[in-house]
Amino acid sequence: xxxxxxxxxxxxxxxxxxxxxxxxxxxxxxxxxxxxxxxxxxxxxxxxxxxxxxxxxxxxxxxxxxxxxxxxxxxxxxxxxxxxxxxxxxxxxxxxxxxxxxxxxxxxxxxxxxxxxxxxxxxxxxxxxxxxxxxxxxxxxxxxxxxxxxxxxxxxxxxxxxxxxxxxxxxxxxxxxxxxxxxxxxxxxxxxxxxxxxxxxxxxxxxxxxxxx
Amino acid sequence: xxxxxxxxxxxxxxxxxxxxxxxxxxxxxxxxxxxxxxxxxxxxxxxxxxxxxxxxxxxxxxxxxxxxxxxxxxxxxxxxxxxxxxxxxxxxxxxxxxxxxxxxxxxxxxxxxxxxxxxxxxxxxxxxxxxxxxxxxxxxxxxxxxxxxxxxxxxxxxxxxxxxxxxxxxxxxxxxxxxxxxxxxxxxxxxxxxxxxxxxxxxxxxxxxxxxxxxxxxxxxxxxxxxxxxxxxxxxxxxxxxxxxxxxxxxx
Amino acid sequence: xxxxxxxxxxxxxxxxxxxxxxxxxxxxxxxxxxxxxxxxxxxxxxxxxxxxxxxxxxxxxxxxxxxxxxxxxxxxxxxxxxxxxxxxxxxxxxxxxxxxxxxxxxxxxxxxxxxxxxxxxxxxxxxxxxxxxxxxxxxxxxxxxxxxxxxxxxxxxxxxxxxxxxxxxxxxxxxxxxxxxxxxxxxxxxxxxxxxxxxxxxxxxxxxxxxxxxxxxxxxxxxxxxx
Numbered sequence: 001x002x003x004x005x006x007x008x009x010x011x012x013x014x015x016x017x018x019x020x021x022x023x024x025x026x027x028x029x030x031x032x033x034x035x036x037x038x039x040x041x042x043x044x045x046x047x048x049x050x051x052x053x054x055x056x057x058x059x060x061x062x063x064x065x066x067x068x069x070x071x072x073x074x075x076x077x078x079x080x081x082x083x084x085x086x087x088x089x090x091x092x093x094x095x096x097x098x099x100x101x102x103x104x105x106x107x108x109x110x111x112x113x114x115x116x117x118x119x120x121x122x123x124x125x126x127x128x129x130x131x132x133x134x135x136x137x138x139x140x141x142x143x144x145x146x147x148x149x150x151x152x153x154x155x156x157x158x159x160x161x162x163x164x165x166x167x168x169x170x171x172x173x174x175x176x177x178x179x180x181x182x183x184x185x186x187x188x189x190x191x192x193x194x195x196x197x198x199x200x201x202x203x204x205x206x207x208x209x210x211x212x213x
Numbered sequence: 214x215x216x217x218x219x220x221x222x223x224x225x226x227x228x229x230x231x232x233x234x235x236x237x238x239x240x241x242x243x244x245x246x247x248x249x250x251x252x253x254x255x256x257x258x259x260x261x262x263x264x265x266x267x268x269x270x271x272x273x274x275x276x277x278x279x280x281x282x283x284x285x286x287x288x289x290x291x292x293x294x295x296x297x298x299x300x301x302x303x304x305x306x307x308x309x310x311x312x313x314x315x316x317x318x319x320x321x322x323x324x325x326x327x328x329x330x331x332x333x334x335x336x337x338x339x340x341x342x343x344x345x346x347x348x349x350x351x352x353x354x355x356x357x358x359x360x361x362x363x364x365x366x367x368x369x370x371x372x373x374x375x376x377x378x379x380x381x382x383x384x385x386x387x388x389x390x391x392x393x394x395x396x397x398x399x400x401x402x403x404x405x406x407x408x409x410x411x412x413x414x415x416x417x418x419x420x421x422x423x424x425x426x427x428x429x430x431x432x433x434x435x436x437x438x439x440x441x442x443x444x445x446x447x448x449x450x451x452x453x454x455x456x457x458x459x460x461x462x463x464x465x
Numbered sequence: 466x467x468x469x470x471x472x473x474x475x476x477x478x479x480x481x482x483x484x485x486x487x488x489x490x491x492x493x494x495x496x497x498x499x500x501x502x503x504x505x506x507x508x509x510x511x512x513x514x515x516x517x518x519x520x521x522x523x524x525x526x527x528x529x530x531x532x533x534x535x536x537x538x539x540x541x542x543x544x545x546x547x548x549x550x551x552x553x554x555x556x557x558x559x560x561x562x563x564x565x566x567x568x569x570x571x572x573x574x575x576x577x578x579x580x581x582x583x584x585x586x587x588x589x590x591x592x593x594x595x596x597x598x599x600x601x602x603x604x605x606x607x608x609x610x611x612x613x614x615x616x617x618x619x620x621x622x623x624x625x626x627x628x629x630x631x632x633x634x635x636x637x638x639x640x641x642x643x644x645x646x647x648x649x650x651x652x653x654x655x656x657x658x659x660x661x662x663x664x665x666x667x668x669x670x671x672x673x674x675x676x677x678x679x680x681x682x683x684x685x686x687x688x689x690x691x692x
Contacts (some may be wrong), residue, residue, distance in 0.1 A: 020367050089552065108474050109553075112468075350639045350642055373687070373689045377682075377685065
């Protein structure tokens with residue numbers, strides 16, 4: 001899908017900056033993310049990657065600048081099924097099975113056409129674990145459940161914080177495959193990494209996020 | 214722009230406010246001291262004895278202005294908290310949070326003087342009188358705001374959370390006052406009235422009003438002093454704050 | 466593609482929270498045990514005479530239940546915050562206030578309702594006069610949801626803190642005072658053979674008001690404290 005230069009980008013940051021107790025955490029930065037794009041946000045530990053994703057998702061208000069979603073200012077109220085965030089905390093319940101967790105996510109966030117929770121678990125390689133309580137799974141398997149959630153909810157924009165952490169080689173390949181499919185059908189993703197793992201398929205645009213002294 | 218509005222905008226900027234408040238503070242302290250001295254002289258020396266309470270009533274010249282201030286400061290804090298939440302003005306956050314300890318202090322003074330007064334008048338340090346009880350709840354509200362403000366690390370987030378609590382409190386206060394009154398009358402009939410049906414003597418009234426104005430100046434002076442320090446700390450990364458700190462060091 | 470309905474979201478949240486509570490059903494007993502223990506301490510502290518205990522029974526039960534509710538309040542958002550579910554909840558496209566109302570409802574159902582259920586038992590332990598029993602139950606039915614709703618707003622303000630117990634009590638108790646006054650007022654009126662309608666109606670009015678306002682305030686407070 002070729003991005004049309006006339007349509008506004010899916011996500012745009014203008015002069016975006018965040019400060020805590022008047023100490024700058026990141027920014028100001030400007031960038032745009034178009035449909036069909038995967039962008040890798042690179043930065044060292046403490047460069048504000050996690051905070052940036054929170055600001056971009058609307059969880060945290062920026063200290064300066066603005067976030068535009070489809071050309072309109074982003075507020076929590078206007079999120080309307082567009083954004084899915086996968087943070088360090090996966091948002092899954094250890095007491096419940098992967099299937100129960102996913103059903104809850106669908107109830108809360110909606111369901112993409114043409115996929116069921118079982119199919120999503122299959123495509124992240126968790127067939128046979130549908131009914132096992134999540135806390136009995138390994139950290140990498142829990143991450144895969146969270147990735148299955150991304151497949152199910154109808155969000156066009158994925159904000160992934162260190163999606164490669166805790167994953168084996170096969171898991172990394174899985175993330176890359178999911179990102180590729182998501183980009184091909186017009187979605188976009190912003191992923192953060194401190195550089196140890198990389199998005200290997202294609203040549204993603206990289207945005208360096210420098211640590212502010 | 215209208216010059217008044219322009220001035221207001223300028224006042225909202227921390228460096229301008231810092232210098233402006235710095236110039237006002239000594240005058241406010243001076244006014245508080247002079248008015249306080251006049252009010253206390255009028256109240257403790259010039260005003261006549263009460264025909265029922267003798268000299269003991271003279272504590273009202275501290276007690277009543279403190280009670281007024283405890284409510285006034287809470288309202289001030291809540292208004293600033295509202296501004297801070299809606300328009301996110303840093304100065305309002307600072308003012309609201311600087312006002313809280315001053316308000317708590319006045320509330321405490323009001324409760325303490327009330328207890329001291331109560332001993333000779335009612336024969337007990339404490340009575341579950343509706344006003345005293347509401348004042349106690351007010352003190353808890355103040356302490357809650359202060360506690361919440363200091364429990365959150367990010368200063369601005371802390372100020373917003375505490376301001377929100379202050380706003381909940383302002384909804385709660387009338388309810389508390391009403392319910393306490395209802396509760397107390399249900400138990401033991403009408404309580405001791407602070408002011409009898411008789412109107413207060415004008416020789417008692419003027420020192421009371423002077424003291425009320427004096428306490429306003431005490432509040433204004435300590436509020437501005439606190440707000441200046443808080444602003445300097447909040448903006449310690451900024452150019453103007455460093456310049457002020459350097460200048461202060463140069464003077465020392 | 467289906468975006469899900471608000472009702473669907475609320476139902477999913479209710480189903481999940483109930484399933485979670487069923488997994489941890491042992492925890493639901495803790496507030497009940499706490500309330501029982503507090504009530505059991507009173508006869509030791511002030512003597513076992515039925516007249517004395519009967520006079521303070523209603524108030525004691527109310528305070529014991531209020532404190533038990535206070536202890537369980539902290540759990541309202543704790544686990545959701547720790548595993549990141551709270552972020553997902555806030556980011557959900559549905560109105561946060563309604564989702565929080567569902568959470569508060571489940572919390573009330575599992576911590577406060579068991580307390581209401583044991584109220585006749587603890588009332589009996591303290592020789593609560595017979596005519597006061599039904600009034601106490603009516604009072605509890607009205608005041609426990611009120612306490613849960615008010616408490617939820619304060620929990621939302623302290624949700625990010627590691628040790629919020631003492632602070633939470635300081636924030637909550639001034640707000641609980643009017644509820645306690647009307648609740649105890651109704652019981653005292655019943656004990657003295659006076660009409661109880663007025664305090665009950667006040668409690669009902671307070672409940673109606675906070676059913677609407679508390680979830681909104683809770684959502685606003687939560688947005689402040691997770692930022």
